[in-house]
Amino acid sequence: MISEFDLIRRYFSRPTFHTDLGVGDDAALFRARSGMQLVVSTDTLIAEVHFLSGTDPEDLGWKTLAVSLSDLAAMGAEPRWATLSLTLPRIDENWLNAFSNGFYACAARYNVDLVGGDTTRGPLALNVCIVGEVPAGNAITRAGAKAGDDLWVSGLPGRAALGLAALKKNIELNPEGEAQCLSALHHPEPRVGLGMALRGIATAMLDISDGLAGDLRHLAERSGVGAVIEYERLPLLPLLAAGADETTALRCALAGGDDYELLFTASPVHRPSLAECASLLAVPLTRIGYITADKLLFQQPDGHLQTLDFSGYDHFG
Ligand code: ADP
Ligand code: MG
Numbered sequence: 093m094i095s096e097f098d099l100i101r102r103y104f105s106r107p108t109f110h111t112d113l114g115v116g117d118d119a120a121l122f123r124a125r126s127g128m129q130l131v132v133s134t135d136t137l138i139a140e141v142h143f144l145s146g147t148d149p150e151d152l153g154w155k156t157l158a159v160s161l162s163d164l165a166a167m168g169a170e171p172r173w174a175t176l177s178l179t180l181p182r183i184d185e186n187w188l189n190a191f192s193n194g195f196y197a198c199a200a201r202y203n204v205d206l207v208g209g210d211t212t213r214g215p216l217a218l219n220v221c222i223v224g225e226v227p228a229g230n231a232i233t234r235a236g237a238k239a240g241d242d243l244w245v246s247g248l249p250g251r252a253a254l255g256l257a258a259l260k261k262n263i264e265l266n267p268e269g270e271a272q273c274l275s276a277l278h279h280p281e282p283r284v285g286l287g288m289a290l291r292g293i294a295t296a297m298l299d300i301s302d303g304l305a306g307d308l309r310h311l312a313e314r315s316g317v318g319a320v321i322e323y324e325r326l327p328l329l330p331l332l333a334a335g336a337d338e339t340t341a342l343r344c345a346l347a348g349g350d351d352y353e354l355l356f357t358a359s360p361v362h363r364p365s366l367a368e369c370a371s372l373l374a375v376p377l378t379r380i381g382y383i384t385a386d387k388l389l390f391q392q393p394d395g396h397l398q399t400l401d402f403s404g405y406d407h408f409g
Contacts, residue, residue, distance in 0.1 A: 093183060096211050103192040108205035110172065120207035122173050128225035133163040139216035144259070149187045151278040152218070153194025158282045159301065160222040161202055162352040165287030166299035168232040169224035171202050176209035177219040202284055230291045237296035237315035237357040241383040244366065246283050246354045246375050248330050249304050250341060251276035253348020257340070269334020280352040286375050290356060293365060297356035303347040305400050307355055309388060315357075318386040321346070321400060323393050325380045346400075357383055 094102070100115065108114040113121040124130050137156055139145045157174060164171045176195065180188075199206055204222070255273030257263040265273060283299075290297060296315050300307045305321070312319055323342075331341035358366065363379070370377040381391070388400040 094185070099183060099188065100209075100211060103188045104176065104206060104209060106196055106206065108207060109203070111205045111207050114205065114207045115209070120173070120175070122205070122207060122223075124225055127228055129228045129231065131164055131167050131169040131224045131226055131231060132221065133160060133167075134219060134221040135160045135163065136217060136219040145216065148278065149190035150194035150197075153191040153196075154198045154279055155194075156191075156218045156220055157195055157198040157202075157204065157222075158280050159352060160220040161198070161204070161282035161284055162280070162299040162301065164222055164224040165282050165284045166232070166297050166354055167224075167226060168230060168287045168291045168294070168297070169226040170288055171204050171222055171224040171284060173207050173223040174199065174204050175221045176206060177212075177221075178209065179212050179214040179217040181214070181216055202282070227291070232287070232290060232294045232297040232356070234296050234298050234311045234314035236294075237311060237317050237319075237383050238359075239317055239383050239385045240360070241295055241357040242360055242363070242379050243308075243319055243321070243381040243383060244356050244358060245300070245304065245327075245378055245380050246286055247351065248276070248327050248376065249300055249351045249353050250328075250331050250344035250346075250348045251334075252280070252350035252352075253303075253344040254331055254334060254336055254340070256348075256350070257344070263336065263340060265335035269336075272330075273334055277350060280350070282352055283354045283375065285373050286354060286369070286377075289369050289373065290354075290358075293362050293369075294356040294358050297354055300351050300353050300355050302349050304351075304353075304355060305346040305388075308400075311355065311357070312383075312388055315383075318384040318388055319381055319400075320384060320389045320391055320397065321381040322391045324391075325378065327376065327378045327380075 251273045255277035328341045389397045390400040
C-alpha cells in the first residue's frame with residue numbers, strides 16, 4: 093500500500109506551465125496577468141449524490157474539473173489554476189491512475205495548472221477549487237439582463253438527464269441517442285471558449301447545472317426581471333430523435349440537471365454576431381425566449397402563456 097505522499101507524487105504532480113510554485117509546499121504561488129481580475133469558484137462531487145459510485149474513474153476525473161470550468165465559463169473567465177481535494181475510502185491505484193488521467197486530460201484541454209490540493213480518507217468525495225482570470229470589469233454576472241433582451245442557451249440541454257434516466261433503466265433510448273446522452277452525462281464539455289467570446293455581448297449569464305428553468309429563476313432574480321420560454325424554440329428535436337417521448341424531452345430540457353450549458357441574455361442587435369459565434373465555435377446556440385419586466389412564463393405551441401413551474405435540483409428541497 094502506498095503512502096499519501098507517494099500518492100500525491102505519483103498521480104497529482106505533473107508539470108505546470110504558468111505557476112510559480114505548485115504541488116509540494118504548504119501552499120501554491122501564482123500571479124494574475126496585468127489588467128486581469130481573479131475569478132474563483134469551488135464545487136464538490138459526492139458519490140451517490142452527484143455521480144453513481146460505479147462511474148468510470150477516467151470520466152469522473154474529467155467531469156470533476158469540467159463542472160468547475162463551467163462556472164468560470166459562465167463568468168466569461170479564462171481558467172488558469174485548480175486545486176483538488178480528494179476524500180477516498182481506500183487507495184486503489186487503478187482507480188487513481190484512471191481518475192488522474194481523466195483530470196489531467198481536461199486540465200490540458202483547457203490550459204489549467206493543478207497547483208495543490210488535499211488528500212483524506214472517508215466516503216468518496218471530490219472537490220475542486222478553480223481560479224481564472226477575466227479582463228478587469230468584463231466578467232459576465234447574473235445581474236445584467238434587461239426587458240427586451242433575447243434569452244439564449246448553448247448546446248442541447250436535457251441530454252445528460254436523459255442519459256441518467258437511460259442508465260437507471262427508466263427510459264429506453266436508441267443506441268445512437270443513448271451514446272450521445274451518456275457522453276453528455278459523463279464527459280461534459282465546459283463552454284469555456286463560448287463564455288469568453290460572450291464578453292461584451294451577453295448582458296447576464298449562468299451555467300445550467302441544476303436545470304434550465306430553475307437556473308433561469310436565479311438569473312431573473314439577480315437581474316430583477318422576468319422571462320418567457322417559448323416551447324416552439326426549445327431544441328427538443330435531438331432528444332426526441334434519441335428516443336424520448338415529448339413529455340420526457342420537455343421535462344429533461346427544462347428541469348434536467350448536469351448539462352453545464354450556458355444560459356445567457358443579449359440584446360437582439362447581437363443576433364447576427366451570435367449566429368457567427370455559434371458557427372465559429374461549432375457550438376449550437378438557440379434563442380429560446382426573451383426577457384420581460386417580471387414573472388417567469390412558458391409559452392405553449394398555441395400561444396397560451398402559463399407559469400413556468402419546473403424547478404431545479406435542490407440538495408435540501
Ligand atoms: P498539508 O499537510 O500542509 O495540508 P498535504 O500533506 O495535505 O499538506 O499536501 C502536501 C502537498 O500536496 C501540498 O502542496 C498540497 O497542495 C498537495 N496535495 C495534496 N493532495 C493533493 C491532491 N489530491 N492533488 C494535488 N495536490 C495535492
Ligand atoms: Mg492537507
